[in-house]
Amino acid sequence: MKNRNLHRSALSIAMGLCLAALTPVAMAQDGAVVGVSEAGAQVTVRNPQTGFSRTVTADASGNYRFSYLPVGTYELQASANGEPVGEPVQVRVGLGSATYVGASDDVTSLGAVQVIGSRVINAVDVSSTESATNVTAEQIERLPVERNVSSVALLAPGVAGGSAGFGGISFGGSSVAENAFYVNGLNVTDFYNRIGFSEAPFDFYEEFQVKTGGYSVEFGRTTGGVVNAVAKSGTNEFHSGGKVVLGPREWESSRRDSYFEGERYLTRSHDTTDSTRMNIWASGPLVQDRLFFFAMYEGRQVEPESTNNVGTSFTRGTSDDGFWGATMDWQVTDNNLLSLMAFSNENRLDSSTYAYDFDTDEIGDKISDRYTEAGGTNWALTWTSYLTDNLSMKVLHGQTERKDIGASPNDATCNFVSAGTGVPDPGVPLGCTSNLSIYDRLDEREQTRVDFEWSLGDHRLRFGLDRESNTSDLSQAYSGPGGIQYGVTATTPGAQIPDAGIVPDGYFAYVRARQYEIFGNFESTNNAWYIEDNWSVTDDLVLNMGIRNEAFDNKDGLGATYIEMDDMWSPRLGFSWDVRGDGTTKLFGNVGRYFLPVANVINIKQGGALLDARTFYGFEGWEIREHNGVEYAFPILGEQFGFDNSQGDGTVGDLRAEVDADMDQVYQDELILGFQQQLSQAWSWGVRGIYRKLNNAIDDINITATHCGRVGSSWVMANPGEELTIWGDTDCDGVDDGYLTIDTAQAGYWTEADNYVYTDGEWEYVDSTPTGQRGWVKPRRTYKALEFQVDRAWDEKWMFNGSYTLSWNEGNAEGPVNTDTNFGDTGRTENFDDPFVNLDGYGPLANDHRHQIKLRGTYAVTDNWRVGATVDAKSGGPITAFGVGNPYNWKSYHSYYLCVENCTRPTDAEEGDTWSTADRVFEHSPRGDAGRMPWTVDIGASVTYQRSFGLADFQAKLAVYNLLNDQKPIWVYQELEPGVGSRDPYFGQERFLQSPRYAQLTLSLSY
Incomplete structure (x- = not known):
């Protein structure tokens, strides 16, 4: 028996x-x-x-x-x-x-x-309480999926690509700056602004796991999603091979230009990229059954070409740096393993910009050169020890490196010049450089973690420690004399410009001359410990109970702590019930809390000696100048009407007055309930309900008033709508002498009206009338969704996976970045700069794609031929008609109000007439009330031929992306009122489009 x-x-x-x-x-x-x-x-x-x-x-x-x-x-x-x-x-x-x-x-x-x-x-794992999708490199080879980690993540339900200019991916309604990425356990997330991550070529990876919710307590520092990847490794057999991936620009459809009233305002039709990538790899044993290696080198030749928006300059770039990566696995004993993973993705792009005539397609003289450098070396060393049958340990130590460098030979002599829509076209390039700033930043992470797993009968305990030290070394200043960048914006006389003032009479555009520079070394440390019990209550019921404790410490440019938060408790609870007791049907769910760290960009821009001086002038046309024999346009500065350096005067101030001393953390609570069932040997289906709620925000808010009355403008990192504790004047004697508390839900911002009188043929400022104090609304974000999935497993003949997601992403704050206003400066959004930015701003958020449909499948026509297809269709995001004014205060950033009457000073005034900003009449412009962007459908198709020749396996794959060449807008201009009393004719016009149809040919040979 x-x-x-x-x-x-x-x-x-x-x-x-x-x-x-x-x-x-x-x-x-x-x-x-x-x-x-x-x-x-x-x-x-x-x-x-x-x-x-x-x-x-x-x-x-x-x-x-x-x-x-x-x-x-x-x-x-x-x-x-x-x-x-x-x-x-x-x-x-x-x-x-x-x-x-x-x-x-x-x-x-x-x-x-x-x-x-x-x-x-x-198809049903009755012991699971998480939500994740596993995809192997082998499966991707059968599908038309672009060769990068983000494209793999987009296969999972509820994941959408970012629509703003800074890119990224959104998980379950979160912003693109809330995710975490790992390779062999090494956290490769960009900690500077949390949008990007260090990435290796696709052929370096063996498998991916995309976690979309309910993940266990060993994962933290994210309120979005997790992408986990593992690199390839060697075996007892020697293997080698090579692969060529061809993406010639001739296989890319022309990008569509954008026109308004018959005039071209965005030029894209000559933007192309030619790419050739070739890798060679080898793997095998160094010592049979003990020591193994995998090594890969990829050579790359990438040549992008593009024009500026108005088509007066042409830029051609080239990048030919190679990638190297390797893994080493040593079975030291039967119970001890040592693994090393390392790769370098350093890359330099050199580009040259030329004068260009769009109508004749003629390239003229060179205007400037520029280069950028990115990437760096990443490595992780992991020791795994099986201490007993029931107790195992894993220790990891590693480092990541990310460069971000940009410079030009013309930096000393040429200022960067830009112009918005509606500004007169000078007919020659703007400025004599394409390089905005002289930028040199090196981000380095040092990571150590220890994990244990201990099985005790029906209980499995997991516990560990996790520490990261993240350092940014930065040197940044605008290029050109004085380090000034000149930007020209269309406006109307009398319009109110935020942080500037009233546009003088006679000006229909203004110039913002901005000096911006910062230097320093900035560090943050993240520490955590966790413990979890996976309890098999019965043969059919599993409970997952865990707790994670986190601590964040962000330091200023002098090395002193200025934002420190600890005792962040993250409870997680999940269950899985084998309904029938036969492993074919399960009901599962989980509830948990997740915390988000403060990005290093906050250390730099508030904890450093930031100089951000903005001077505003009327625009009096273009001056045509010459540099190295090439003509360029430079703005003629008219009357100065504003100056502001409140966001940085070049010194590290008393940070006690700039940071809430009792700040609460940013966290998200999540609830998931799901059902999964196996229908047959091949088919399964499932449904999942998700509820996510973002609690709190950390952002810069402009405190202009305390209990002592009006104070000088002070930008404070705080929780909008909560109590704020800062260093200030406690006894109203004009001297900061202690900590004081401000309830930012009720007060903190001084409101006033500016009064003018018409004298001697022009309007003159008289005084300001105080109107009281106001406070901030609390940040809100919720995500509610139903996800349906059906899966047919691959049986060497065909496979299919389909999902449909119905979701609602609503609130008044998207997260640490703003997609709707195309603002990617993480943690320093405009959302809470003053109390009126989010006033009455609740509604559908930028990542609210109400419907998402994803399909993918493969069919083996013969033993040698396969076809594959993918479909990614989603409804468009909401459009908001933003204003910049409000009924309560003349000064504001983007708002949900539009001025409809008495917006500017009268042009037919008579001597002695008066006018006040309090005379303005506003109407509410709700979030998302201006309609939605169109549905986007992206269809991919591939055909693959494979054949074995003795010891060699050959494969050729032709993949076409965006097969129908849809180029629908994924982001439109949403600023209806760029200045109080000024309407932007380009409101609602397209800005960013879907990528055009393009094709890739992949040829591989392996032994």
Whole structure:
């Protein structure tokens, strides 16, 4: 009887393996196998490709677990009295997932197991409480998916690409600056502004896991999503190969230019990119069964070309830096593994800008040169130790590096000049440089984490520590004499310009001359510990209970702490119920809290000696100048009407007066309830309900009033709508002498009206009338969604996956960036600069794509030919008609009010007439009330030919993206009133479009 049960256990080892396994397991390049056998049974897991094996003994209840298993294909074997029982069963361990094994006295229960080709798949993991999608590089090769991590993430339901100019991806209604990215457990997220991440070429990766919600307490520092990737590794067999990816510009459809009233205002039709990438790789053993390597080098030739918006200059660039990456895996003993992953993605782009005539397509003399540098070296060293059958440990230490450098040979002599829509075209290029600033930043992260897993009968404890030190070394200033950038904006006489004043009579455009510079070394440290219990309450019910404690410490340019938050408790609770008890149907759910750290850009722009001086002039036309024999336009400065340096005067101030001493953290609460069912051996379906609520915000707010009355403008990092504790004047004697508290929901901002009198033929300022104080509204953001999925597993013939997401993303704050106003300066948005930016601003947020449909599939026509297709369709985001005024105060940034009467000083005034900003009449312009952008549909198609020639495997894949060449707008101008009393004729006109149709040919040969 015992041998019979062991035989049955060996067969049932395959139960629970799934394409999107979701059980919380070790972060990084690992997975797990967990199951039930006969008490005291010996169970062995072995990777035949590397010789790695482990044997554990099932406990008194028959439970056993293999933790921290490197991703790969394994054989499981049950044994009795040292003799194998039955045949080994092949299973695959996926990234961040667990293969769950169940034994049953009823052999017919193995009907839950699907044998598809040579693999065993179970579409429902009844031990899972998370929400994630696993995708292997092999699966991507069968589909027309662009070769980057972001495109893989976009396959998951509820994930959308950012529509503003700063890009990124949005998970479940969050902004693009709230995500986390890992490679082999190393956090490669850009901590400067949290929008980007360090990325390797696609062929360096083996597998991806996209976590869209409910992830366990080992993950933190994100209120969006998590993308986890693992690099390739070597085996006992030598393999090598090469790949060429061709993307010639001739295979790219022409981008569409934008016209308004018959005039071209955005020129894109000559923007193209030519790219050729070729990699070679090798893998194999250095010591059989012990030491393995994988190494890859990719050469790249990328040549972008583009024109400026008005088509008067042409820029041609070239980048030919190569990538290198490697992994090393050493099985030091049977119970100890050492792994090294390293890659360098350093890249330099050199570009030259020329005078250009769009109508004749003639390229003239060179105007300027520019270069940018990005990327850096990244590495992680990981030690895994199986201390006992039930206790495992993992230690990781690593570093990431990201350069961001931009400069030009003309930096000393040429200022950068730009002009908005509606400004007269000078017919020659603006300025004599294409380089906005002399910028040199190096971001370095040092990361250490220790993770443990301890199985105690029905309980599995997981606990660990996680520390990161993030340092930004920055030097930045605008190019040209005086370090000044000149921007020209169309307006109307008498319009109110934020931070500037009233546009003088006779001017229909103004110039903002901005001097901006900052230098320093800035550090932040993030520390966390966590503990979690995965409790098998019964054979059919699993509870996941965890707690994470985080602490953030951001330091200024002098190395002193200025934002410090600790004791951030993140409870997480999840359950999974095997409804039928046979592993085919489950009900699951989880609730949790997630915290978001403060980006390093905040350290720099508030904790550094920032100089941000803005001087405003009337625009009196263009002066045509010459540099190196090439003509260019420079603005003629008229009457000065404004100056502002309140956001940085070049000194590190008393930060006690600039940071809330009792600031609360930014966090999000999440609730998920889901159902998943296996319909047959190949088909499964599921539904998931999600509710997310963002609590709090940290942003810069402009405090202009305290209990002592009006004070000088002070920009403070704080929680809008909450109590604020800052250093100030406690006894109203004009001297800052202690901490005071301001309820920013009620007060903190001085309101007033400016009064004018018409004297001697012009309006003169008289005085300002105080109108009281106002406070800020509290930030709000909610995401509610229903996700439906259906999946048909690959059986060497065809596969299909489809999802539909119905969602509502609403509130008055998108997050640390603003998509609707195209503002990507993380944590320093305009949302809370003064109390009127968000006043009456609740509505659909920029990432509110009410409907999303995603389809992907592959079909093997013959043994040699395959076709694949993807569809990504989503409804457009909301459009808001922003103003810049409000009924309560003359000075404001973007607002949800439009001036409709008495907006500017009368032009037909008589001597002695008076006018006040209090005379203005406004009407509410609700968020999203100006309609929506159109649906976008992106269809991809691919055809693949593969064939083996003895020891060599050849593959050719032609992929076409955006097959229908739809170029719908994904972002439009949403500023209806750029100045009080001024209407922008370009409101609602398109700015950013879908990428045009383009094709790639991939040729690979492997041995």
